[in-house]
Amino acid sequence: MGTMSNGKRDVIVIGGGISGLSAAKLLQEQGQNVLVLEARDRVGGRTYTLRDPAFEYLDVGGTYIGPTQNRIIRLAKEYGIQNQIVNEVERTIEFRNGKSHPFRGAVPAFTSFLAMLDTNYALRLLDSYGKTIPAAAPWDAPRAVEWDSMTVKSWVDANCWCEFSKDSIDLIVRAAFATESCDLSFLFFLWYIKVGGGVLRFMSTTDGGQERKFVGGSMQVSERIAEQLGEDGVFLNHVVASVEQTNDGVKVTTRDGGVFEATYLISAMPMALLGRIVFQPPLPCLKSQLIQRMPMGSVIKTCVFYKTNFWRNLDFNGIVLGTEGPVSGSFEEVKPDGSHPAIMGFVNGAMARKYCLQTREERKQAICEYYAKAFGSEEALHPINYVEQNWMEEEFSGGCYMSSMAPGVFTQFGRVLREPFGNVYFAGTETADCWAGYMEGGVQAGERAAREVLHRKGLISKDEVWQEEPESLEIPAKPFYESPLEKMLPSVPGFFKLVARMTTLTAIGVVAYVYRDKIQEVFKQ
Numbered sequence: 001m002g003t004m005s006n007g008k009r010d011v012i013v014i015g016g017g018i019s020g021l022s023a024a025k026l027l028q029e030q031g032q033n034v035l036v037l038e039a040r041d042r043v044g045g046r047t048y049t050l051r052d053p054a055f056e057y058l059d060v061g062g063t064y065i066g067p068t069q070n071r072i073i074r075l076a077k078e079y080g081i082q083n084q085i086v087n088e089v090e091r092t093i094e095f096r097n098g099k100s101h102p103f104r105g106a107v108p109a110f111t112s113f114l115a116m117l118d119t120n121y122a123l124r125l126l127d128s129y130g131k132t133i134p135a136a137a138p139w140d141a142p143r144a145v146e147w148d149s150m151t152v153k154s155w156v157d158a159n160c161w162c163e164f165s166k167d168s169i170d171l172i173v174r175a176a177f178a179t180e181s182c183d184l185s186f187l188f189f190l191w192y193i194k195v196g197g198g199v200l201r202f203m204s205t206t207d208g209g210q211e212r213k214f215v216g217g218s219m220q221v222s223e224r225i226a227e228q229l230g231e232d233g234v235f236l237n238h239v240v241a242s243v244e245q246t247n248d249g250v251k252v253t254t255r256d257g258g259v260f261e262a263t264y265l266i267s268a269m270p271m272a273l274l275g276r277i278v279f280q281p282p283l284p285c286l287k288s289q290l291i292q293r294m295p296m297g298s299v300i301k302t303c304v305f306y307k308t309n310f311w312r313n314l315d316f317n318g319i320v321l322g323t324e325g326p327v328s329g330s331f332e333e334v335k336p337d338g339s340h341p342a343i344m345g346f347v348n349g350a351m352a353r354k355y356c357l358q359t360r361e362e363r364k365q366a367i368c369e370y371y372a373k374a375f376g377s378e379e380a381l382h383p384i385n386y387v388e389q390n391w392m393e394e395e396f397s398g399g400c401y402m403s404s405m406a407p408g409v410f411t412q413f414g415r416v417l418r419e420p421f422g423n424v425y426f427a428g429t430e431t432a433d434c435w436a437g438y439m440e441g442g443v444q445a446g447e448r449a450a451r452e453v454l455h456r457k458g459l460i461s462k463d464e465v466w467q468e469e470p471e472s473l474e475i476p477a478k479p480f481y482e483s484p485l486e487k488m489l490p491s492v493p494g495f496f497k498l499v500a501r502m503t504t505l506t507a508i509g510v511v512a513y514v515y516r517d518k519i520q521e522v523f524k525q
Helices: 018-029 070-078 113-130 144-148 152-159 163-177 186-195 199-203 219-229 271-276 285-291 349-355 360-375 409-416 439-456 484-488 492-514 516-524
Strands: 009-014 034-037 049-052 056-059 083-085 091-096 099-103 212-214 240-246 249-254 259-267 278-280 299-305 316-322 329-333 342-348 385-390 424-426
Touching: 009 018, 009 249, 018 034, 018 070, 018 219, 018 439, 034 219, 034 259, 070 219, 070 439, 091 360, 099 360, 113 152, 113 163, 113 186, 113 199, 144 186, 144 409, 152 163, 152 186, 163 186, 163 199, 163 316, 163 342, 163 349, 186 199, 186 409, 259 439, 271 285, 285 409, 299 349, 299 360, 316 342, 316 360, 342 349, 342 360, 349 360, 360 385, 424 439
Parallel strands: 009 034, 009 259, 091 316, 240 278, 259 424
Antiparallel strands: 049 056, 083 212, 091 099, 240 249, 249 259, 299 342, 299 385, 316 329, 329 342
8 A cells, every 4th residue: 555645635534444444435436535544554444354275264353244234235245245144044052050051043042931021021121212212312312311320230230130131131241342231331232232223133143233244254345445545545554643733624643754634534543542642732621531431342252163063963053152151152154165164252341351361272272161061062172273363452443342331421421422623523333323333333434424524525415414325135124023922021020010910809809709698798788
């Protein structure tokens, strides 16, 4: 990629991930002279595809796409990038209390009737709460302050009765946010699920956010955009040190002393890392405070390769959901032709912080032992290759999958999340209001920031900044079936109240029957 500034640009984009490149692509197609400055020696950001003869290609960063993620699907189609469906044919495993509990579908087998009531009611409640939250302004929800004052754990402890339902929501948080339920704002949790299409769309593999992955790896999307932008449009190994705003626009200085000028700037780097750049004038106080309160998740993404996909012979699909052990969730990793079978496992949250202190070999051993217990097979102890990516030690990510928010942050600072600062605009998947945290959110945020600049230049109207994306015809969204019974099932307290009422009515009926003669005499008098 290029190394010379070639004069003043219309727009400089900081960050060559999917969000920054999506912004640059749209701007270039609208006739703008754009430069992307990327700190790494590659594009892709939090999508990272390794290439090696041992396994052809492997995504050790963002991987999965699914129905309703129409922007990333559109981009992939434009560049001819194919996708494959994630295997969910055989049984999924929920590993709990040292034992495997196989099931089919999206929801694990319930441990009891009360656990089923409790979990069903809790998940329906989360969706109903989400419907009251404006996607673009969650801080304006009627109960925003109340929900933002509590953690997910405090809400669960106050509202869930069974360990199964508590563990299930803990698992959702650890697997999806790469953090712990005691650290996450309940409002942020509700909003994130809502912009991911609701509980079932968000959680599911088939028909959900994890349904598919790209053949050849997800980093291809960024590489194709970078090729389109050309050598003069993307500069790698350019770490931005400072941004100075003047009457003429912005002046960007890199660590090695390079100076680049433009009229506008779009920051598409993770908010958590924005404080590393010296802004002149300084960022507004609330923005400065916000970026100190948006920590990245803790993730070590691991992949264990085997000679055969032995789990399929046991009628397992490779998906393991664990409330204990190093891996919070796993998927089968296999090429479309069936070659290079492996299990991709996510070591997330507190487990990532625990296992990052061990050696690579110790992590590999612990993960293989975990799979051996989960699959009930000694074959899991004999991998032929092991690959891992510790995103916590990535200098230009700081973690994965995205930034999250603790209690109080959304309502007190959220309003400045996307707010421009002079000629500086903000992208990145954290600023999306559709599939935030996913590649889809990155594309939406980048294109929105680009259109904000176009509007500022008077090239489009304000109501064109935010645009809906037509549904993909190739990957349409199928509605999730919810039985009338599921909708009618009460909560555990509601069930007990119902039982108490029925017991009382039954007792009254028995008494009335026993003393029917005397009761009749009373009414005759």
